[in-house]
Amino acid sequence: MSLTIQLVVDGIIIGAVYAVVGLGVVIVFRTTNVLNFSQGAVATIAGYLAWNLMEGSGLPYGVALVVAMLVGGLLGLAIGALVTFVLVRSSPLTKSVATLGVFLFLGWVARRVFGDVGQVLDRPFAGSFEVGGIFFSGHGLFVAVLAFTAIGATFLLIEKTRLGLAMRALASDEETARGHGISLVVTSLAAWFFASALGAGSGVLVGSFIQVDHSIMNIVLLYSIAALVVGGFGTASGAVVGGLAVGIFSSLMSGFASPSYKNTFVFALILAILIFRPNGLLGKAAITVPETVGGEDHPRLPRPGTWKLPRSVLSTAAIALLIVAIPFLPHPFSLLSYSVMLATAVVVVSLSLLMGYSGEISLGHGALVTVGAYTTALILAQFPGTPFWIALLASAAAAAIVGAGLGLVTLRLSGIYFAIATLALIYVVQEVALQFREFTGGAAGINIGSPVLFGDIVLTGDRSIYYMTAVILALVLAAVVVLTRSPIGQRWTAVRDAPIAAESSGVSVKSNKVSAFVVSSAIAGLGGSLLTYIVTFVSPFDYDLFYSIFVILAVILGGSGSWAGAILGAAFISLVPVALSRSSGLTDALFGIALVLLLVVAPSGLRGFVEHRRKRAEQRLTTFAASQEIDGAASEN
């Protein structure tokens, strides 16, 4: 019994921290509909800053905390300004994706400025005491008091101040609020400042309660998002109840089950709640999943392409020839990197298909790649002589099954909710791979041998594996072109372009969204299988959230629905890290900037960008010609 109470007390303390982070997310989300993924990175910077102020300048804890919160708030203000002014006409989902780019960039900044070493902040109350068998650390209590103070202050702000009133007005009806003189810009920026300051404060708290390093705040952020799902997305009280619930739940799980199962349980809980109580445990109002999915709702994310057959035989032949010739040309990187590029193109095609045809963005394609990669590795570990095509198909099937499961349970979800569900999938899959050690080798992963073509024919050498990958990529592209021209593709287009009309024409929106996700998942699984064959290794961390964001970047770079674009995007995300000699921090920064830049200037990919420019130029020309004619006509009169 006392163990239970102890675990609950510990859970409340960490849960209060989740609640603070969650409140920060909610404040921005309610005011602007943007899910701020950069919150964790801001908190990390704040934590390190506080540590430096205390260690380097000898400032007391309180001062360091306030300074760190101020700096965090200003950083948030800058991110808010980017989202509010630069991405002014973008949809909330696009803005949320942009904060993923900011998250990557700030992660690099934090490493550059503060180094890689984790630090523990000095604790103002180091001692501990015991009451009735329950053990309290002075610092734990201190953290809890600060966290609950922050929660109380936030509620006061929301309920009692003019700013809070403006935020609530905007959240409930933007048009009306603006009509009554509430400034969207001022209120949004204030929300960004306040929310980021809260996040920064939580970074300092975690820094002294656990430690400050480059990953912990992202995990805290994920737990807070979990808390929001549990409590009901988008309400302040939901964030607090959810935060405490997740804190207590994970504490109990780590006490009674195993600390290493904690994440598994928490992310399984998110999925379960998304399925059974999509409005959260407290939620009454339904999550408003927009009736119309697709184009208009997500301006500036790639407009779905049509996977047209290549118009120019010449350019197709040129690209095909280049791919065939790469092993014989002087290539700056190892051939293995080019094989990875081709396999990555398969993954990019899979996400491109999904984003193009369902209008949904998946943060979890890495998970489907992982499923495919492990399926191949596990088959080969058990039956080493399995022909590669059997392993490939089995991997695609395994990923398709996982995709079908997630697709069915997330039927009612759309936009950011769908993205969160797919995000949770990454961690569920990662945890499964970590936990079933006897099969998966846990964190150590699995090594495999060379692929068997048929019977005794083994593909050895980088060159034969490269060509095998190229052939599979070509087959996948051909299949996609055929599929999107088939009745299936036509139904997907119908659902995407006008879902209500589709439903009224007998084309079920639900089953076609699921089928698009299943096909996309199967292709992602295929890509995962290829990647395992190429690098002859798989671990739970190879295709994580970062990988998933990179694939999104590749899709946006290449433009959805373009096979050449998929290869271009894949080349970018797989060769740049090699060129930067695996300095992952710099890659993150570059990719983060690239993602934000693309969303700002060329949301429909580079090719779309060029076409847009050309169209604009033509338009200007026509307008000019027309005005000339009018002038001419006028002078004739």
Next chain:
Amino acid sequence: MRTESGASATPLLQVEDLRVTFGGVHAVDGLSFGVLVGTVHGLIGPNGAGKTTALNAITGLQKPASGSVRLRGSELVGRNAAAIMHSGMTRTFQQAQLWGGMTVLQNLTVPLLKQGRQAATDRAHKVADLLDFVPLLDESADELPFGARRIVEVGRAVMTDPDVMLLDEPGAGLTSSEKTRLVGVLRGLAEQGMAVVLVDHDMELVMRASVTVTVMDTGRVIAEGPPEVIRSDEKVIDTYLGRGEA
């Protein structure tokens, strides 16, 4: 599929005491009407009368609070839109809902995909010929002018040769000659045995096309009858003129 007993007095589509509420607002408040085989049935009323909401409830896009919608005697309330369409009822929308990424031909074929592409394409050509837009078949739906979008949408609703077709403001944005043609098409479809429900702002269009007209105001039926009776109905005149003066 379709019964040819045009004279039968049993309505093909029977709407009874249909109610739709949004919060406390009764958008449709006890709507009842029946549509006979082989007739065009007009549904008119001022803005906010609840016409489109009624169509949404009848076609399964909006869940009614109560009431019943029966097609050939079988209850449709509770079924989803796709199932209702498969049972023989199609519709068009106030804002033409074409699939912009497709050609006109592809737009037409979607409802018939189950019958194979060739059959769907053949039927699409017939429908385009009937509605006089064959030259548009290979155009991208995105690039169609406003009026053409409406005609194509009507064409798409005709594709499956439905028993009942509901048209929401098909006349909006059409020229007067296009409207005349539309009236002819609708009457022709009705003569072949289809039941058509026509919602439009243009009183003249509805009066010319319909055999029976139901007039709605604030969710309720205020009059029903043949066009010539409706034209001289005091309540209808009050409703329309009263609004006009306000």
